[in-house]
Amino acid sequence: MENIQATLNRGPAVQAAKPIKMKTKDVTVHYGAKQALNGVTLNIPENQVTALIGPSGCGKSTYLRCLNRMNDTIDIAKVGGEILLDGEDVYDPDIDVVELRARVGMVFQKPNPFPKSIFDNVAYGPKIHGLARSKQELDEIVHTSLRRAGLYKEVHDRLDEPGTGLSGGQQQRLCIARAIAVSPEVILMDEPCSALDPIATATVEELIDELRENYTIVIVTHSMQQAARVSQLTAMFHLGDLAEVGPTEKMFSNPDDKRTQDYITGRFG
Numbered sequence: 001m002e003n004i005q006a007t008l009n010r011g012p013a014v015q016a017a018k019p020i021k022m023k024t025k026d027v028t029v030h031y032g033a034k035q036a037l038n039g040v041t042l043n044i045p046e047n048q049v050t051a052l053i054g055p056s057g058c059g060k061s062t063y064l065r066c067l068n069r070m071n072d073t074i075d076i077a078k079v080g081g082e083i084l085l086d087g088e089d090v091y092d093p094d095i096d097v098v099e100l101r102a103r104v105g106m107v108f109q110k111p112n113p114f115p116k117s118i119f120d121n122v123a124y125g126p127k128i129h130g131l132a133r134s135k136q137e138l139d140e141i142v143h144t145s146l147r148r149a150g151l152y153k154e155v156h157d158r159l160d161e162p163g164t165g166l167s168g169g170q171q172q173r174l175c176i177a178r179a180i181a182v183s184p185e186v187i188l189m190d191e192p193c194s195a196l197d198p199i200a201t202a203t204v205e206e207l208i209d210e211l212r213e214n215y216t217i218v219i220v221t222h223s224m225q226q227a228a229r230v231s232q233l234t235a236m237f238h239l240g241d242l243a244e245v246g247p248t249e250k251m252f253s254n255p256d257d258k259r260t261q262d263y264i265t266g267r268f269g
């Protein structure tokens with residue numbers, strides 16, 4: 001096994017090699033009078049998987065939802081600070097939020113296919129965004145998205161059947177195909193495997209690893225093993241603060257912050 005010093009030496013170089021896709025600075029979120037994020041500054045590197053970890057209620061999902069303005073859908077949520085996507089202010093009042101959410105897509109905890117066919121689940125986004133000029137182009141987008149989501153082989157002969165008839169793991173890959181179909185740049189995943197069995201989880205984790213070649217991924221996970229397996233960068237949240245961020249191998253072998261140390265050794269959370 002690689003010794004810790006070698007990992008430490010390698011970590012920052014790996015990070016420095018990747019450009020920053022999203023910059024977030026002093027991000028705060030209030031739900032009414034309650035402050036859920038206290039000023040989080042974190043850079044999300046391109047074509048990497050960034051894992052957000054930390055005990056329940058520490059603000060991981062709240063932070064994730066800031067990245068594509070999903071918090072806009074919560075009336076009492078108020079977001080402050082700066083969030084940039086390729087240097088562009090995500091919270092600029094002139095930004096088209098529907099377009100933003102196509103660029104920064106989201107996969108939720110529970111697979112949530114539409115009550116439509118497998119084909120229509122994936123075709124829906126490209127249709128509303130006008131991404132296909134013909135039926136042939138639409139077919140191509142749907143097939144490519146299903147292939148990239150590692151689902152095509154299993155469903156190619158039953159695209160007309162309901163998406164809700166698939167297994168949980170297949171449904172989650174269908175939701176990933178649906179997110180991919182609108183050509184996102186960033187994919188946010190909020191505990192995408194928590195409703196899946198270990199075999200389906202392993203399949204989705206392998207998929208996440210493949211997807212980073214083309215997409216920037218941010219994943220919230222409660223599983224340390226999952227964070228260690230799929231991510232290159234890990235951000236540890238605690239009580240609304242970013243406790244520590246660093247290369248995943250370092251975070252799990254030699255964290256600087258006592259809160260990270262306590263969390264990964266199971267002392268709280």
Ligand SMILES: Nc1ncnc2c1ncn2[C@@H]1O[C@H](COP(=O)(O)OP(=O)(O)OP(=O)(O)O)[C@@H](O)[C@H]1O
Nearest residue numbers: 031036054055056057058059060061062063074076
């Ligand atoms: N819609 C909401 N309205 C009011 N408070 C909320 C809302 N969503 C989250 N909160 C509060 O904000 C804080 C952070 O919650 P958040 O869901 O972001 O944490 P988390 O780290 O993702 O937790 P978990 O791991 O349990 O999912 C918590 O105290 C939570 O109760």
